Amino acid sequence: MNIAIVGAGWAGAAAASQLSAQHQVTVFEAARQLGGRARCVPHSVFGHPIDNGQHLMLGAYTQTLQLMRALGLDTEQAFHRTELGIISADARYQLRAKALPAPFHMAAGLLTATGYSWSDKYKLIHLQLALQRQHWKVPAQQTVLQLLQQHQQSHTLIEHFWQPLCLAAMNTPIDIACAQLFANVLRDSLGGSRADSQMLIPKQDLSTLWASHALKHCELLLGHRVQHITPDTTGVLVDGQHFDACIVAVASYDCARLLGHLVHSAAEQTWLQHIQAIRHRPIATLYWQPRSPWLEPEPLLMLHEQPHKQHYGQWLFNHHAIPNSFADNLISVVISNADDASLLGRESLVQKTEEQLRTQTHSRSPLPAFEQHELIIEKRATFEATPTTFRPEENTFWPAIKLAGDWLLNPYPGVLEGAVRSGIKSAQAILQSQHT
Incomplete structure (x- = not known):
């Protein structure tokens, strides 16, 4: 098949990595760099590249790490791996997981933590055990703050433990952040193995970390901002060029821009309005x-x-x-x-x-x-990862057009692992449609 991917961010690169070995893939990217919202800024005032943001990954990002290894990359060399820790700059608070098998790594880290009272430590353990008993499921529409209040987390814990973690993971204030998405992150990190909970700081810039390897077998059109996507009887036209299928791997607002002209039915209009409402x-x-x-x-x-x-x-x-x-x-x-x-x-x-x-x-x-x-x-x-945020599936009303991005339906908030998972899922949908 001849497949177009619009967007060379982490979702688009993940999709390309699954398709380019057996199919002809053309990737359109509006920017001059790969990576989307996690990309390199090649020309900085420092005279060397920097990233457009300081990103942190977790050992629980299994599909991202598996994909990097499948591309022949040494993930131990690509990242600085360190134990999960909450170490305050003013030295008032310190909690660091220990080099022990799970769950003892977190238990030992909590018992030896400084700055948190024994009552706070008990409440942290109580919350994690409660979530485990509930299989990490929380009431629908619950916010992170409501979850913390339900389990009587203290002001100290909320301000100097949970709120920084929530903002780092979700970029959404705790009073409106989705508790279920946060519980999913906790399940796969704090509730996982020691390796899952470890923090991974990239030692390479984000454009070359793995995306360039994932796209090396594709035709890559940097600086090309796609203007028109139109399905036809045999596939889809992308700026007038015919493809058998297209993956739109861009942010929600660009997705609405590119597909809005295709909307006609009431169901399609509702779908588009929900996408346009994403904040x-x-x-x-x-x-x-x-x-x-x-x-x-x-x-x-x-x-x-x-x-x-x-x-x-x-x-x-x-x-x-x-x-x-x-x-x-x-x-x-x-x-x-x-x-x-x-x-x-x-x-x-x-x-x-x-x-x-x-x-x-x-x-x-x-x-x-x-x-x-x-x-x-x-x-x-x-x-904005709230309990009511609309998150569509990869399939669209037009069979030859699929979506990919961290904002689509997946267990995580807007993190890089979610983008990779969505890209892989979208590529699989393309391959399944070929067989059917």
Whole structure:
């Protein structure tokens, strides 16, 4: 078959990897780089590539890791693997899983944690055991905050454990975030094996991490923003070029733009309206070049978000502590759900975030002076993962057109593993339609 894939993000690349060995695949990508919302920025003020956001993966991202290995990549070399930990920059809180088999790795980490009371530790264990007894199922329409309140999680746990984890995983505030999606993430990480719970920090930029390998057998058209997709009696036309099938692997708003003109029936109109109603949340990533390497040994630290001080940073990465990191000695801060932070203005946000860093790392190795910085704000980084967010299937009303993306129906919020799973599922749907 001759197959078009619109979008060279992680979903499109995953779909291409499943199809290009036996079929002719053409990939259209509007940007000049691969990776979609997880891509490389080749020209930075630092003179070397950086990513458009600081991404963190989990050992539980099984299909992504399996796909990378199938492409011949060494995942142990591609990532810096570290035990799951909540280590606050100000040293008030520390919880790190131990090098023990599950479930003892988390139990030992919790028992030796500092900053959390014994009552808090009991409540954490109680919540995990309750979710396990419920087979990780929670009431429909429940939010993360409602789940935490139901299980009597303390203010300390919510503010200094659950809220940072929820924002990191879902980029959605806990008072509206979907509890079931969050429970799925907890099931596959905290409730999984020790390897599943480990954190994986990429040591290569996200465009070359694996997407370039997945697309090496495809015709790749970078800088081509598709304008028209039209099904016909034998397949589909993509900007006038005929294909047997097409996978639309773009964000929901671009999907609505490309397929909206095909909608006629009431069912199709309802489907399109639901897609158009999907909301998105921004993520800001701030990079600094220190005058000298920061000698702090922890690669990842939790920051305390304090909106009343205009301190919005949540996670701090020290690339000097990551052996062979492509980002060299850069320091980066991630601000999820960055609507309020974006209102500050770029220079004010940089100033306030540096103030936050220097205040909260005061008890650690001295933070060097900063020479240069770069602020990247992805205004529509992920979809808003609420209990009522519409998430369609890969199949559409037009048999030759399939969808792919993290926003489609899958067990996860808007994370990279969800994109990969959707891309693989969409490719399988194309292959099944060929046989039927």
